Amino acid sequence: MTDVLILGGSFAGLSAALQLARARRPVVVIDHGLPRNRFADASHGFLGHDGKAPRAILEEAMAQMRAYPAFRRVEGEAMSARADGSGFVVSLTDSREFAGARLILATGVRDTLPLPGMDERWGQSVLPCPYCHGYEVADQPLGVLAVSPTSIHQAAMLPDWGPTTYFTQDEYLPDADESALLKRRGVTIEHTPVVELLGAAPGLEAVRLADGRTLPLHALFTGSRTTFTHPIAGQLGCAMEQGPSGPYLRVDAMKQTSVAGVFAAGDAATAMYNASMAAAAGVMAGVSAHRSLVME
Numbered sequence: 001m002t003d004v005l006i007l008g009g010s011f012a013g014l015s016a017a018l019q020l021a022r023a024r025r026p027v028v029v030i031d032h033g034l035p036r037n038r039f040a041d042a043s044h045g046f047l048g049h050d051g052k053a054p055r056a057i058l059e060e061a062m063a064q065m066r067a068y069p070a071f072r073r074v075e076g077e078a079m080s081a082r083a084d085g086s087g088f089v090v091s092l093t094d095s096r097e098f099a100g101a102r103l104i105l106a107t108g109v110r111d112t113l114p115l116p117g118m119d120e121r122w123g124q125s126v127l128p129c130p131y132c133h134g135y136e137v138a139d140q141p142l143g144v145l146a147v148s149p150t151s152i153h154q155a156a157m158l159p160d161w162g163p164t165t166y167f168t169q170d171e172y173l174p175d176a177d178e179s180a181l182l183k184r185r186g187v188t189i190e191h192t193p194v195v196e197l198l199g200a201a202p203g204l205e206a207v208r209l210a211d212g213r214t215l216p217l218h219a220l221f222t223g224s225r226t227t228f229t230h231p232i233a234g235q236l237g238c239a240m241e242q243g244p245s246g247p248y249l250r251v252d253a254m255k256q257t258s259v260a261g262v263f264a265a266g267d268a269a270t271a272m273y274n275a276s277m278a279a280a281a282g283v284m285a286g287v288s289a290h291r292s293l294v295m296e
């Protein structure tokens with residue numbers, strides 16, 4: 001049995017592993033190799049790595065991690081877990097099993113996008129977040145396609161990057177205060193739903209509306225429905241919260257879930273998606289898992 005088993009070896013999981021490996025605690029990271037931002041050519045806003053390809057950041061991290069004898073990475077997909085004595089046993093899809101005294105869930109989330117034509121443009125011209133990719137599309141015609149009440153806030157922010165149309169999809173209509181805010185910010189409000197994205201993917205040239213009109217657009221910001229990538233948190237009985245895009249794991253300030261010995265970090269345990277925040281949460285989860293082993 002290893003001291004700490006970490007599911008997910010991306011920003012959150014490797015950050016947790018780094019703290020534990022430096023504490024010389026045996027740590028095994030099980031990773032499927034599919035970080036959420038893999039569709040983007042470049043990751044932005046991560047201090048010291050701004051503009052690098054997501055995979056390049058993780059490869060550099062892995063090269064550093066391999067220097068620590070206590071660290072081991074296993075390529076594989078975890079599918080189930082159970083409490084077992086003083087720890088946890090995780091089973092992979094290929095039937096291998098790994099045991100750890102502590103478990104850190106850092107497996108991110110899976111995205112399901114609202115319209116056809118978005119998958120092939122995701123991270124390129126259909127974008128989740130203006131801080132990540134707004135600078136690169138600045139001063140071009142931009143849109144926000146509403147998927148939840150928080151879309152209105154994204155639409156209010158986006159004019160700092162470019163002229164903005166807010167597509168309510170005839171569903172997420174601004175109230176009087178929100179309408180006034182959007183007006184102040186110079187946002188055009190369009191109620192007729194977007195039904196099609198036009199232009200050669202992964203680029204975007206325009207959107208077609210349900211009434212047949214087309215509006216030129218260089219980039220469309222939107223949100224996904226998010227789901228867990230595996231049923232493990234539910235199997236272990238971890239409590240969850242409901243965010244605007246989907247469920248996430250409830251953790252305290254130390255990244256402890258509602259189940260003793262199980263910690264969670266990154267996109268799986270927050271409604272605020274950002275690589276730096278995932279890395280910071282991973283650090284806390286790693287330190288907390290270490291502390292709980294020491295205090296045992």
Ligand SMILES: Cc1cc2nc3c(=O)[nH]c(=O)nc-3n(C[C@H](O)[C@H](O)[C@H](O)COP(=O)(O)OP(=O)(O)OC[C@H]3O[C@@H](n4cnc5c(N)ncnc54)[C@H](O)[C@@H]3O)c2cc1C
Nearest residue numbers: 008010012032033034036037044078108132266267274275
């Ligand atoms: C298109 C797009 C672009 C983005 N651009 C940026 C950006 O520029 N800047 C920024 O700060 N943020 C960006 N983000 C957000 C950022 O990607 C996430 O906040 C960050 O990746 C979260 O890190 P994480 O470690 O929690 O999860 P992830 O990076 O998603 O990593 C989860 C890891 O766990 C593995 N995994 C999942 N399930 C299993 C399983 N069952 N068994 C084993 N391993 C598993 C996955 O394969 C993956 O390697 C972007 C998001 C998207 C969708």
